Amino acid sequence: AQHLSQAMGRIEPSQTTAMTDRATQLREEGRDIISLSVGEPDLPTPPHVIAAITEALAKGDTRYTPVGGTSAMKRAAALHFTRDLGIAASPTGITVSAGGKQAIFHALCATIDPGDEVVIPAPWWVSYPQIARFAGATVVPLPTTPETAFRFTAAELEAAITPRTRWLLLNSPGNPTGAVFPADELLAIAGVLDRHPQVLVMSDDIYAPLRYSGAPHATLAALRPDLSNRVLTVSGVSKSHAMTGLRIGVATGPEWLIRAMEKLQSHSSGNPASISQAGAVAALEGPQDFLSDWREIFRKRRDLVCKRIAAIPGLSTPVPDGAFYCLIDAAPLIGGRLADDTVLTLHLLEHGVATVAASAFGGDHCGLAGFRISFAASEDTLTKAMDRIEAAVKAL
Numbered sequence: 338a339q340h341l342s343q344a345m346g347r348i349e350p351s352q353t354t355a356m357t358d359r360a361t362q363l364r365e366e367g368r369d370i371i372s373l374s375v376g377e378p379d380l381p382t383p384p385h386v387i388a389a390i391t392e393a394l395a396k397g398d399t400r401y402t403p404v405g406g407t408s409a410m411k412r413a414a415a416l417h418f419t420r421d422l423g424i425a426a427s428p429t430g431i432t433v434s435a436g437g438k439q440a441i442f443h444a445l446c447a448t449i450d451p452g453d454e455v456v457i458p459a460p461w462w463v464s465y466p467q468i469a470r471f472a473g474a475t476v477v478p479l480p481t482t483p484e485t486a487f488r489f490t491a492a493e494l495e496a497a498i499t500p501r502t503r504w505l506l507l508n509s510p511g512n513p514t515g516a517v518f519p520a521d522e523l524l525a526i527a528g529v530l531d532r533h534p535q536v537l538v539m540s541d542d543i544y545a546p547l548r549y550s551g552a553p554h555a556t557l558a559a560l561r562p563d564l565s566n567r568v569l570t571v572s573g574v575s576k577s578h579a580m581t582g583l584r585i586g587v588a589t590g591p592e593w594l595i596r597a598m599e600k601l602q603s604h605s606s607g608n609p610a611s612i613s614q615a616g617a618v619a620a621l622e623g624p625q626d627f628l629s630d631w632r633e634i635f636r637k638r639r640d641l642v643c644k645r646i647a648a649i650p651g652l653s654t655p656v657p658d659g660a661f662y663c664l665i666d667a668a669p670l671i672g673g674r675l676a677d678d679t680v681l682t683l684h685l686l687e688h689g690v691a692t693v694a695a696s697a698f699g700g701d702h703c704g705l706a707g708f709r710i711s712f713a714a715s716e717d718t719l720t721k722a723m724d725r726i727e728a729a730v731k732a733l
């Protein structure tokens with residue numbers, strides 16, 4: 338008989354998948370659909386990364402590696418954490434997994450007992466609450482709004498913490514909001530954490546190179562090294578180096594946690610793909626100067642999209658400080674024909690643009706109704722998409 342675990346009963350299928358399925362169906366019917374629903378850079382994977390993978394294959398680098406990554410990979414990750422994030426990381430405090438997602442999955446599963454609480458700022462990345470619930474935790478949303486550029490205050494965090502709080506999940510720059518926490522606000526957050534020593538912190542810095550304000554990247558483990566026994570910093574090459582399909586993520590944190598994550602990984606996927614590790618070493622040790630060119634490409638796209646959205650009645654968005662997403666508030670359009678923001682995204686799809694409803698990111702916890710677009714597409718594509726969104730709103 339069919340039987341699914343209680344853990345499976347606690348998670349939901351991804352709403353982004355439902356949108357992708359509908360978009361695919363329309364395309365098969367011959368419709369021209371622009372997809373702004375995906376979370377990956379459209380730019381090509383750098384040629385030196387491809388060359389390193391090809392070379393690794395040619396020399397027969399196709400065997401098991403150590404579960405938590407090769408020593409070359411861990412050294413490259415240590416270089417990345419130190420050089421790019423300002424975290425004094427050593428290879429023993431690092432583990433490598435199949436994407437940042439797997440590091441987060443293993444970290445939460447390794448530390449959560451039933452009834453533990455995980456504080457997640459909302460709007461959130463779709464997988465955070467699902468992973469936390471799968472692990473047995475109760476999700477405690479920490480709502481934010483566009484008025485504060487989707488950043489919460491230390492006082493709001495203090496109010497969300499209870500004796501059962503096990504984790505705070507921090508994501509800066511953030512998906513889906515583009516929110517970036519400046520150093521002074523992170524220090525205020527650390528002040529709250531000082532009063533609650535039972536709370537671990539996940540700092541998901543996977544979008545770190547994509548910041549538009551010019552301020553240096555701020556991250557908790559660099560600002561407050563004395564918290565290092567309870568901060569796990571997750572990063573990777575998926576978003577920064579256009580390597581989403583290669584599945585490499587890196588994490589650094591206290592050794593007790595890193596070893597537990599590797600223990601779990603040793604029984605789940607085993608080592609991350611050997612040739613992908615070779616590519617990631619090349620990505621992290623090779624030239625980094627193209628990253629600033631890429632950032633400028635994304636900045637122009639962001640400006641284009643924000644300008645167009647601001648001119649469409651009923652839509653608004655704060656200008657995102659990082660990552661490649663805009664979370665657009667469309668609350669004035671909801672009601673009547675558009676019962677909720679999922680119906681709005683279906684309406685936009687009928688006009689040829691695939692987006693994702695804000696409710697998929699916990700926007701409903703924040704009184705937000707709208708949709709997320711990814712601006713990881715060419716300026717021509719984005720212009721066409723904005724024309725269609727404008728026409729779709731006019732047609733209401």
Ligand code: PLP
Pocket residue numbers: 376435436437438439462508511512541543573574575576581585586
């Ligand atoms: N963290 C955030 C905030 C993300 O948006 C994503 C990908 O969408 C990930 C982690 C996972 O990235 P990876 O592809 O490396 O697993």
